[in-house]
Amino acid sequence: ETGVTQTPRHLVMGMTNKKSLKCEQHLGHNAMYWYKQSAKKPLELMFVYNFKEQTENNSVPSRFSPECPNSSHLFLHLHTLQPEDSALYLCASSQDSLEVNQPQHFGDGTRLSIL
Amino acid sequence: GESVGLHLPTLSVQEGDNSIINCAYSNSASDYFIWYKQESGKGPQFIIDIRSNMDKRQGQRVTVLLNKTVKHLSLQIAATQPGDSAVYFCAENIGNTGKLIFGQGTTLQVKP
Numbered sequence: 001e002t003g004v005t006q007t008p009r010h011l012v013m014g015m016t017n018k019k020s021l022k023c024e025q026h027l028g029h030n031a032m033y034w035y036k037q038s039a040k041k042p043l044e045l046m047f048v049y050n051f052k053e054q055t056e057n058n059s060v061p062s063r064f065s066p067e068c069p070n071s072s073h074l075f076l077h078l079h080t081l082q083p084e085d086s087a088l089y090l091c092a093s094s095q096d097s098l099e100v101n102q103p104q105h106f107g108d109g110t111r112l113s114i115l
Numbered sequence: 116g117e118s119v120g121l122h123l124p125t126l127s128v129q130e131g132d133n134s135i136i137n138c139a140y141s142n143s144a145s146d147y148f149i150w151y152k153q154e155s156g157k158g159p160q161f162i163i164d165i166r167s168n169m170d171k172r173q174g175q176r177v178t179v180l181l182n183k184t185v186k187h188l189s190l191q192i193a194a195t196q197p198g199d200s201a202v203y204f205c206a207e208n209i210g211n212t213g214k215l216i217f218g219q220g221t222t223l224q225v226k227p
Contacts, residue, residue, distance in 0.1 A: 002158065004158075006158075041219070042204075042216075043159075048214070050213075098211070098212065098213060100211060101146070101147045101166055102208075102213065103161045104213075106158035106160070108158040109158050
């Protein structure tokens with residue numbers, strides 16, 4: 001149990017579908033992150049939220065839309081995805097994204113497959 | 116440029132032996148480093164971290180060594196067990212941000 005819970009664990013969707021990934025953290029952290037993990041590649045940072053405000057969008061296509069209603073919840077809304085978007089999507093949290101010298105804690109990810 | 120890399124994609128060790136996993140980084144301004152372990156079907160799990168004002172830090176069966184002169188980081192696992200089989204990532208926390216840059220990962224295989 002990492003304190004960061006992601007749902008669903010697996011998702012298969014067509015390119016025209018709309019779906020959402022959910023992340024919830026029970027660590028009392030104020031920063032939350034979305035990462036994409038593809039085979040044979042390092043983790044790619046997508047979005048950062050700090051105290052509910054988006055502080056980083058790492059040139060992510062607009063078909064990915066994040067939402068952070070409070071410091072404990074983070075969503076990633078998906079629309080009109082492409083086959084190359086198939087990957088493991090990881091959520092992480094930390095105390096404060098502007099503070100250095102602190103680790104991020106990860107959920108177990110959502111395995112996304114685009115048909 | 117900013118990059119974090121591991122020397123070997125795969126490391127195979129005998130159960131009971133010590134394992135050493137290496138990581139090279141390129142940014143001399145980096146001041147915080149983390150090792151993560153990722154088992155199959157799970158997310159990265161925090162193992163141990165080290166700040167740039169230290170050159171060694173020990174945990175339970177794990178030791179992280181930092182050599183700032185050659186920009187090298189290593190993770191040593193003592194008495195490696197089958198449960199240590201996983202992919203290990205180093206990550207670098209740069210400057211005044213909480214942003215992490217990850218290496219590509221080394222797969223540790225433990226032979227019984």
